[in-house]
Amino acid sequence: MGEAIVITSGKGGVGKTTTTANLGTALALQGKKVCLVDTDIGLRNLDLVLGLDNRIIYDLVDVINGRCKVHQALVRDKRVDEKLFLLPAAQTTDKNAVTPEQMKSLIDELKREYDYVLIDCPAGIEQGYKNAVAGADRAIVVTTPEISAVRDADRIIGLLEKEAIEPPKLIINRIRKDLMKNGDTMDITEITTHLSIDLLGIIIDNEEVISSSNKGEPIVMDPNNKASLGYRNIARRILGESVPLMTLEDQQKGMFKKLISIFSK
Amino acid sequence: MKKQLVHIKGTKEGLVLRLDDQCAYADLVEELSHKVSEGSIDGIVDVQLHLGNRYLSNEQQVELINIVENSGSMQVAKLHSDVIPIIESNEKLITEQYDTYVGIVRSGQVLKSAGDIIVIGDVNPNGQVEAVGNIYVLGNLRGIVHAGIEGNRDAIVAASQFKPTHVLIADSIEIMSNESPVVQNSSEQLFAYLNRDGIISYERLQEVRKIRPFFNKVKGGS
Numbered sequence A: 001m002g003e004a005i006v007i008t009s010g011k012g013g014v015g016k017t018t019t020t021a022n023l024g025t026a027l028a029l030q031g032k033k034v035c036l037v038d039t040d041i042g043l044r045n046l047d048l049v050l051g052l053d054n055r056i057i058y059d060l061v062d063v064i065n066g067r068c069k070v071h072q073a074l075v076r077d078k079r080v081d082e083k084l085f086l087l088p089a090a091q092t093t094d095k096n097a098v099t100p101e102q103m104k105s106l107i108d109e110l111k112r113e114y115d116y117v118l119i120d121c122p123a124g125i126e127q128g129y130k131n132a133v134a135g136a137d138r139a140i141v142v143t144t145p146e147i148s149a150v151r152d153a154d155r156i157i158g159l160l161e162k163e164a165i166e167p168p169k170l171i172i173n174r175i176r177k178d179l180m181k182n183g184d185t186m187d188i189t190e191i192t193t194h195l196s197i198d199l200l201g202i203i204i205d206n207e208e209v210i211s212s213s214n215k216g217e218p219i220v221m222d223p224n225n226k227a228s229l230g231y232r233n234i235a236r237r238i239l240g241e242s243v244p245l246m247t248l249e250d251q252q253k254g255m256f257k258k259l260i261s262i263f264s265k
Numbered sequence B: 001m002k003k004q005l006v007h008i009k010g011t012k013e014g015l016v017l018r019l020d021d022q023c024a025y026a027d028l029v030e031e032l033s034h035k036v037s038e039g040s041i042d043g044i045v046d047v048q049l050h051l052g053n054r055y056l057s058n059e060q061q062v063e064l065i066n067i068v069e070n071s072g073s074m075q076v077a078k079l080h081s082d083v084i085p086i087i088e089s090n091e092k093l094i095t096e097q098y099d100t101y102v103g104i105v106r107s108g109q110v111l112k113s114a115g116d117i118i119v120i121g122d123v124n125p126n127g128q129v130e131a132v133g134n135i136y137v138l139g140n141l142r143g144i145v146h147a148g149i150e151g152n153r154d155a156i157v158a159a160s161q162f163k164p165t166h167v168l169i170a171d172s173i174e175i176m177s178n179e180s181p182v183v184q185n186s187s188e189q190l191f192a193y194l195n196r197d198g199i200i201s202y203e204r205l206q207e208v209r210k211i212r213p214f215f216n217k218v219k220g221g222s
């Protein structure tokens, strides 16, 4: 029996879809069988980030309405040998086409086949959020260091804490060292003390994340990229390894390299 | 001999009128009117009315006070009864109770208390705490707090780190902004209260004992 993890944030555009694609790929690269579920009905784009958009035949609403079997709707990612699958969101229907109960039984069904079911959540706290959380065992909250994103993360964490799931874990995405140093954004300690939840990992802001998404190839496929390393580390932490938090300093400034000690598990 | 319904006793603080609590109210009124018109006192003395186990409505209280004060030489300083109605007693119980909340009041959450509340944890921005009584935050207060929400103007808000965005006490509101340098720059534990002019003011937590001495319910500390 696998585990279902919802990736959520409250605010849009902070990197939920990017995180889902990259963590899913990283877990599959580690040999786990992974199914990604796009619940952003009406605004699907997880398929694009994975470069699977032109292979979609059926979608999540087709499965729930019984127009096809689950396995018929799943799109296989050929890059990661028989390990990574996507259940795309419907593009046309509205998000009230699905109920939380239906989502839960779908996720439960997928958990029987897959080690990890990653659920990409839409922005907001409405129906789409409720559907996405319904089948989850755990939650990952994604935020950026901006105050508005952190506020929304706080709101979502409050809602998640009322669900019968494990305490949510945090990913801080799009970290810009220069802004953080000058106090132009909140720093890592400020964010984690504000939100008082465990930090799962940090991802730096990196242009290649955007260009690789546009090419339909998750950045995590590139072993030398620093954002990629962040995602790989998080995947290993999900698998139970203890990996120290990566440093924000550049490698050449090795003398001043400072390990951030908040993630020391 | 007929039982006396009104006993008069002199004390240091003035006269105490002990009123019988078994007889009919009408009889009591009659005897009281009679008794207070008898005496001949120079000047005005303070009088305490002790009702024992008798419960009086507001109108009856006023009636008795008027009878006593119409004598011209007495002034009612205090009216004391050993009984209160169950409704009043229940209300007292609720507002005198303490609620304890362990956790974080996050953005969008509202925590309510019918009495005083102690929050062990933070109140985050956009998080809200409302209490009929006082609010004490053992943590970082950065949200919205409303003490004395049903009109208690004695209510206070205290916090380990006092950085709320909005403070409300009874029907007064204060939006904390950079214009409140007292609060912005203070590294001390603060509390907010309504001063005599009905304006929300801030003081070091240590000053509660001077500003609201009646909060203290524990004797001693020796």
Ligand SMILES: Nc1ncnc2c1ncn2[C@@H]1O[C@H](COP(=O)(O)OP(=O)(O)O)[C@@H](O)[C@H]1O
Residues within 6 Å of the ligand: A009, A011, A012, A013, A014, A015, A016, A017, A018, A019, A173, A174, A175, A203, A204, A205, A206, A207, A209, A210, A213, A227
């Ligand atoms: N670490 C990062 N560095 C640079 N750009 C990023 C990063 N993470 C996400 N992005 C970009 O931010 C935008 C929004 O990301 P997306 O994953 O679609 O957010 P969401 O699903 O939360 O709405 C996308 O253009 C994405 O490429």
Ligand SMILES: [Mg+2]
Residues within 6 Å of the ligand: A016, A017, A018, A040, A045, A121, A122
């Ligand atoms: Mg998205």
